Amino acid sequence: MFKRLANLWKGFLSLWISGIEQEHPEIAYENAINSMVAKYSKLKTATAGIIRRREDIDERYKRVTTELAQTEAELDTAVSTNQDDLAVILIQKKNQLTTEVAELKTEMETARADADSAKGSLLGVQSEIRKLQGERDSMLAKMQSAQARIKVQEQLDGLSVDAEVKALDNVRQHIKTTIAEANLGKELSESSLDSRLAALRNQTGDVQAKQQLAELKAKKAAQQSAQSNKTM
Numbered sequence: 166m167f168k169r170l171a172n173l174w175k176g177f178l179s180l181w182i183s184g185i186e187q188e189h190p191e192i193a194y195e196n197a198i199n200s201m202v203a204k205y206s207k208l209k210t211a212t213a214g215i216i217r218r219r220e221d222i223d224e225r226y227k228r229v230t231t232e233l234a235q236t237e238a239e240l241d242t243a244v245s246t247n248q249d250d251l252a253v254i255l256i257q258k259k260n261q262l263t264t265e266v267a268e269l270k271t272e273m274e275t276a277r278a279d280a281d282s283a284k285g286s287l288l289g290v291q292s293e294i295r296k297l298q299g300e301r302d303s304m305l306a307k308m309q310s311a312q313a314r315i316k317v318q319e320q321l322d323g324l325s326v327d328a329e330v331k332a333l334d335n336v337r338q339h340i341k342t343t344i345a346e347a348n349l350g351k352e353l354s355e356s357s358l359d360s361r362l363a364a365l366r367n368q369t370g371d372v373q374a375k376q377q378l379a380e381l382k383a384k385k386a387a388q389q390s391a392q393s394n395k396t397m
Contacts (some may be wrong), residue, residue, distance in 0.1 A: 177211060190308060194301035205290045210282035219276035226269040233262040
């Protein structure tokens with residue numbers, strides 16, 4: 166049960182840290198870079214130890230090689246001067262030094278290979294650190310640019326003209342309503358009783374005038390007919 170609770174707590178903690186890193190990616194990059202720098206520092210110390218070992222072996226190899234050359238020269242002298250007892254000792258020393266030189270040569274080659282490999286690994290980690298630093302700068306710049314664009318978009322979205330448009334719509338509606346009221350007043354005046362009576366009076370006057378005109382025309386025609394009859 167305690168193990169499950171511990172795992173659950175680790176899960177919550179991991180999610181919480183992940184959330185913080187997503188909101189602040191510079192923290193995640195900084196942690197990764199610091200971790201690689203710490204790894205680089207340890208690897209650098211280890212590489213220095215390997216190089217120091219290579220240098221020690223190289224010094225031993227040079228010293229033993231020099232001693233072997235000196236022993237060979239002394240052996241030649243002992244043989245030339247018939248100092249057989251010294252010659253036997255020098256031969257044994259020569260054989261020992263020859264074996265040691267061969268071993269040191271092999272060991273030195275291995276130490277050089279180890280040093281080259283360690284330096285390669287060190288340069289690789291150094292390159293990864295620089296690459297990660299470059300990625301951090303690039304990604305954070307892109308992140309800042311994206312955040313800036315989002316803010317601008319939010320500002321544009323938030324730059325609401327609803328109030329102004331609504332006010333303009335209200336003005337439009339008011340103008341239309343005023344025009345409609347004016348038209349309604351005209352329509353009401355045209356359909357009112359007084360208007361209808363006035364129109365009826367005008368129509369009545371027109372009818373009477375037309376009747377009078379017809380009577381005048383008929384009277385004049387009768388007069389002209391009577392004059393014609395008298396002349397005949």
